[in-house]
Amino acid sequence: MNIELRDPKKIMKLSKLGCFHQSKLSFLRSFLKEFKDWKYNRDLFDLDDQGFGRAVYSFSKNKRIYSLVCFANKINDEERSDRVIATKWDAAFALHDGIPTKRDIDRLSQNVPKQEVGRMSYKELTLSRANKSVRIFNHVVESLAEGKQPDKQKLSEVGYLYRTTAVYGSGKFGLADRFRIKNREEIYGPFRLEMMLVYLVRQFTFDQVNHIAKNKNPKAAVELDHEICRNLGIGNSTGLGMAPFIVNHPALLNNWVFARETALKKIREIKKIKSEDAKIFTNCLKKSLKNVTSWSTESEFQKNKITTLISDLNKFLNFLEKEFLFEKDFAFNEIYLWIEKNLGDECIEYIVSMMMEPYDDIIEPLVGKMSAEEDKFFNIPTDKTIADLRSILENKYSEILKIDFSKKESNQNFWFISKNKEEPRLADRYSDNGSELEQPLAIARDISKLYVRISNVKNSLKVGRFLIENNDLRHVVRRVFITNLFPYAEIQDNTIGSKLMPIDMLRFKLSFFGAIKFDPRSDKWLRICMFQGAPLPKDLKSFDDHWVYNSLN
Amino acid sequence: MRSFSEIDTTVKRASKGVGFSWGVAEEVGKNIRLLEMFGLPGLKNLNQYFKNIKQKKFQNLSLISKENTSKIPYCPIVAGTSFIDQINLAEEQKEIIIENMGFPILFLPFLSRASEIIGKRIFMNIDDKDFLLNFNQSIYSNYLSGAIIEKANIIKIKFLENINSFDEKDWQEIYKLSENTFVEETEELKKSAAGAGLTDND
Numbered sequence: 165m166n167i168e169l170r171d172p173k174k175i176m177k178l179s180k181l182g183c184f185h186q187s188k189l190s191f192l193r194s195f196l197k198e199f200k201d202w203k204y205n206r207d208l209f210d211l212d213d214q215g216f217g218r219a220v221y222s223f224s225k226n227k228r229i230y231s232l233v234c235f236a237n238k239i240n241d242e243e244r245s246d247r248v249i250a251t252k253w254d255a256a257f258a259l260h261d262g263i264p265t266k267r268d269i270d271r272l273s274q275n276v277p278k279q280e281v282g283r284m285s286y287k288e289l290t291l292s293r294a295n296k297s298v299r300i301f302n303h304v305v306e307s308l309a310e311g312k313q314p315d316k317q318k319l320s321e322v323g324y325l326y327r328t329t330a331v332y333g334s335g336k337f338g339l340a341d342r343f344r345i346k347n348r349e350e351i352y353g354p355f356r357l358e359m360m361l362v363y364l365v366r367q368f369t370f371d372q373v374n375h376i377a378k379n380k381n382p383k384a385a386v387e388l389d390h391e392i393c394r395n396l397g398i399g400n401s402t403g404l405g406m407a408p409f410i411v412n413h414p415a416l417l418n419n420w421v422f423a424r425e426t427a428l429k430k431i432r433e434i435k436k437i438k439s440e441d442a443k444i445f446t447n448c449l450k451k452s453l454k455n456v457t458s459w460s461t462e463s464e465f466q467k468n469k470i471t472t473l474i475s476d477l478n479k480f481l482n483f484l485e486k487e488f489l490f491e492k493d494f495a496f497n498e499i500y501l502w503i504e505k506n507l508g509d510e511c512i513e514y515i516v517s518m519m520m521e522p523y524d525d526i527i528e529p530l531v532g533k534m535s536a537e538e539d540k541f542f543n544i545p546t547d548k549t550i551a552d553l554r555s556i557l558e559n560k561y562s563e564i565l566k567i568d569f570s571k572k573e574s575n576q577n578f579w580f581i582s583k584n585k586e587e588p589r590l591a592d593r594y595s596d597n598g599s600e601l602e603q604p605l606a607i608a609r610d611i612s613k614l615y616v617r618i619s620n621v622k623n624s625l626k627v628g629r630f631l632i633e634n635n636d637l638r639h640v641v642r643r644v645f646i647t648n649l650f651p652y653a654e655i656q657d658n659t660i661g662s663k664l665m666p667i668d669m670l671r672f673k674l675s676f677f678g679a680i681k682f683d684p685r686s687d688k689w690l691r692i693c694m695f696q697g698a699p700l701p702k703d704l705k706s707f708d709d710h711w712v713y714n715s716l717n
Numbered sequence: 718m719r720s721f722s723e724i725d726t727t728v729k730r731a732s733k734g735v736g737f738s739w740g741v742a743e744e745v746g747k748n749i750r751l752l753e754m755f756g757l758p759g760l761k762n763l764n765q766y767f768k769n770i771k772q773k774k775f776q777n778l779s780l781i782s783k784e785n786t787s788k789i790p791y792c793p794i795v796a797g798t799s800f801i802d803q804i805n806l807a808e809e810q811k812e813i814i815i816e817n818m819g820f821p822i823l824f825l826p827f828l829s830r831a832s833e834i835i836g837k838r839i840f841m842n843i844d845d846k847d848f849l850l851n852f853n854q855s856i857y858s859n860y861l862s863g864a865i866i867e868k869a870n871i872i873k874i875k876f877l878e879n880i881n882s883f884d885e886k887d888w889q890e891i892y893k894l895s896e897n898t899f900v901e902e903t904e905e906l907k908k909s910a911a912g913a914g915l916t917d918n919d
Contacts, residue, residue: 286718335722342722542747543834546802581730604739628802632779635798638740 165494167432169425169651173563176421176656182668183469183509186712187517188524189423190678192694193712194531195359196704198350199223204701206371207263211236213379215372218269221364221701228350230289230357231260232364233269235277236372244295246329246401246691253279253293255326255368259361261287261340279330280585284338290361291339294326294369297399301325301373304388308377311384313392320395320458323681323693325369327399331358352532354416355677366398366695390700397696400679403689407669408579408588411605411659414643415536418650420676423530424516425652430526431519432497441522442490444710448521449484451713453477455680463684465665469510476511521710541646544638546628550621553630553641556648557615563656564608565615576662579605590666590688608658610640680712724760725750732794735767741798748797748826755829755856757822758863765865766793766820775819783810790819790868797827804831813874821869828874829853838877843869 174180186193202223211217219234239252256277260268268287275282279293300314300322307314333355335341351357370393377385410417456477459470480503492498496519503512520527557565567574578599582589593599604610614637621630631638647653658664667684674682679692697714699707708714719727729746733739745763752759775792778785781803785791796818800807807813818824821843832839833853841848843866849857881888902910 286720335720338718338720338723341720539747542743543830544802547805628805631802632799635741636738638738639743640740642740642743 165433165435165497167429167497169422169429172421172560172651172654173656175425176652176654177563178655178657178659178665178668178672180509180513181655181672182665183513184424184672184675185514185517186675186678186680187424187427188520188527188709189420189427189531189534190676191353191355192359192363192678192698193709194353195356195363196698196707197709198353198356199360200704200707201225202704204704206367207231208269209371209375211372211375213376214238215376218273219368219371220264220269221367222263223360223364225350228348229262230360231262231264232361232368233258233260233264233272233276234365234368235273237277241298244298246295246327250329251278251281253277253329254296255365256293257291257361257365257368258284258288259290259357259364261289261345280337282337286338286340286344288339289345289357290331290333291337292328292331292358292361292365294328294365294398296326297322297324304373305376305380308373308388309380309385311381311386313386313389316392319392321460322399323696324366324397324399325373326365327401327691328362328365329401330405331361331400333358346535352535354420354535359677362398362400362694363698364701366396366698367701369398370396370700393700394703395697397693397698400674400692400694401685401689402670402674402692403587404590404666404670405587406673407590407666408603408605410669410673411607411655413536413538414646414653415538415541415650417655418653419534419536421652422650423534427520427523427526427530428500428516431523432494432500434496435493437490437495438522439490442495444522445518446484448710448713449477449481449515449518451710452518455713459681461681461683463690465667465687466682466684472508473510473514476507477514480507480511480515524709541649542642544627544631544642545645546626546631548627548645549623550618550625550627550630551623553627553644554615554618554623556644557611557618560644560647560651560654561611561615561656564611564654564658567608567612567658567661569609569612573662574658575606575609575660577660577664578602579660590664593660604639606660607640607643607654609660610637611644613637614640614644678712721750721754724753728760728763731763731767735770737794741794744798744801744827745794745823748823748830751826751829751853752822757825757856757858757860758865759822759826761863762820762822762865765867766823769819769867773819778815781807781810781813783812784814784816786816788817790817791815793818793820793823797824800824801827801831801834804834807831808835808837808876811876815872815874816870818869818872820865820867821872822866824872825850825856829856835876837879840875840877842871842873844871 202225205222207222208218208220216236216238220231222229222231234255234257236255239254243252256279258272258276275284284291300319303318304314304325333339345351370388374387456474461467483502503515569575575593577590578593580589580591580598580601580603591598617634617637627641666688667690670690671682674692679694680696681693682690684690697711699711725746728749729742732742732745749759749763774789776787776789778791778796779799781800825848828839828841829850830853832850839850846860847858
């Protein structure tokens with residue numbers, strides 16, 4: 165049976181992308197698999213009684229070494245902020261390529277805590293900072309110092325000790341450009357070094373609370389229980405900075421979604437489902453319910469989504485138990501057709517993720533194809549004709565061409581870069597200043613303009629000649645030809661309309677990171693948790709690949 | 718040190734900031750990154766050019782001909798964008814002359830990328846400075862001073878055919894030496910060492 169890939173015009177709608185969940189393809193899971201046989205070490209741990217100081221953690225294999233350099237700083241409570249406007253953090257981190265010398269660490273100590281206003285070198289690969297969860301950190305330290313474990317219920321409500329507020333890579337602030345490291349096999353998957361940084365930061369947070377508790381009460385203090393550690397992740401607070409990324413990297417966006425869609429297609433094409441695979445699917449699904457029921461948020465938008473998800477999951481489990489037999493041919497295809505007919509997008513995408521769990525043989529080869537060499541597709545094929553351009557627009561952008569941009573609400577928002585933080589922001593075109601400095605992220609509007617512009621142009625005219633008078637639309641002409649090569653390269657929606665929910669864009673990207681428990685704090689930023697339930701570095705050699713569903717929370 | 722990624726992003730924004738469209742600004746960002754990667758002073762030249770365009774006028778070269786002349790210096794960015802957009806037509810000219818171009822170093826990366834697109838080396842001469850553009854993999858040049866070049870009186874562009882830099886005699890001599898690594902086959906080895914079946918006519 166040949167199953168068609170799902171239609172990009174439906175999948176690439178923002179409301180659909182905003183329903184994606186973590187899966188076996190997610191970067192933090194593929195990172196753990198790749199680095200499971202690397203040697204982990206804590207090379208330096210030089211903190212004072214209160215937990216301030218430096219630490220270095222490393223992963224090494226053969227001659228390759230990656231070292232996380234940590235700086236824990238004293239800051240006042242009123243200085244602590246998750247927002248990008250903050251200038252001080254409880255801890256700051258850089259992932260160094262190799263073993264840092266004392267000179268490197270001294271250099272980094274002058275720069276890493278300053279984050280955006282510091283300067284890194286080509287020897288540093290990623291950069292981040294994090295704040296303590298005030299709700300939890302002190303409680304954990306106090307409990308351990310008193311010789312007891314912290315309240316699991318309290319821990320469960322938060323899920324982490326520290327929250328990162330940004331993770332930078334790829335040449336930002338002087339960090340190594342990607343071309344220097346892109347041929348390293350261990351980092352073929354996207355964001356692998358960002359994942360490594362976050363993972364090692366998680367370990368640092370455990371070591372730090374143990375250290376402070378021990379110094380507080382050397383005789384009575386106990387260490388944080390191994391299972392509690394495993395069930396804590398690292399929080400992340402993410403704002404709009406992430407949203408333009410998926411617009412600005414069309415080939416990469418395609419490769420992520422294409423991997424997911426290919427996995428689904430291949431799974432639906434399996435004729436006979438082995439009973440052990442059916443069991444893995446059902447077990448993961450049932451265990452994962454804990455992650456959904458412990459998903460706490462104050463956002464009404466997300467609460468509604470969770471309620472629908474739980475209700476749909478119950479409906480599906482009922483169907484699975486009472487009406488469904490895995491013995492029938494193409495059982496996963498049957499399941500897919502049923503969920504598409506009976507459930508909402510949030511649950512459909514949840515189950516799609518779950519279907520991947522039994523199939524390492526399908527997923528592993530796809531993981532290696534999720535990076536992209538975007539520069540390869542930068543040049544516009546200017547010898548193509550207007551007829552070619554028109555045909556691609558009509559075939560690939562038909563949904564976008566339906567949007568009526570003469571309406572005010574279709575143009576409601578504009579994206580800009582803030583002067584003080586150089587970060588992307590979204591504002592109202594009709595009530596805020598700055599729309600004349602709009603970023604080129606209104607792809608749907610500009611595609612519509614292009615379509616109108618070529619309406620009276622001769623079919624035989626070469627694109628190169630067309631551009632002489634129309635370079636104002638050059639950025640979208642380039643995209644059209646990229647989209648023609650990659651089916652899932654373009655968001656099939658209006659990124660400036662009045663109904664835009666920017667967190668859909670954030671959530672989509674974070675789902676590929678492997679984040680869970682999306683907690684929108686507004687329509688423009690959200691908190692998430694990463695690596696909750698993941699094995700600790702010392703347990704990496706052998707761990708259960710379905711750890712995401714083994715969390716106690 | 719600024720990373721190439723920072724250079725690309727900042728130059729793109731600066732180019733938009735002085736009035737180029739986003740699409741052209743993207744080209745300039747990539748180009749300056751390329752020049753800096755090849756060790757050529759792209760950012761310095763661009764900075765000076767952007768200072769100049771506030772005061773001076775530059776001519777747009779939209780259609781690339783065999784000979785292009787202007788009393789006002791050509792804008793290297795518009796000329797370069799036109800050149801890369803019309804590269805298939807330009808290549809048919811074999812040689813192109815552009816008289817009076819401002820900041821010709823900024824024109825160079827467009828040619829370097831064009832060399833990759835057409836799969837041919839391009840030779841460019843800017844007055845007394847020579848540049849050999851090798852499929853966008855490298856730039857060979859006698860321009861090493863890193864100085865800003867504000868103007869080129871004459872730019873000559875030549876599309877080089879894909880021929881080797883050596884003659885048949887050189888090749889034969891090198892090939893002869895390579896034969897020192899081969900093993901002379903006996904009749905027995907001819908039968909057994911190739912791996913094919915003994916009957917090759919069935």
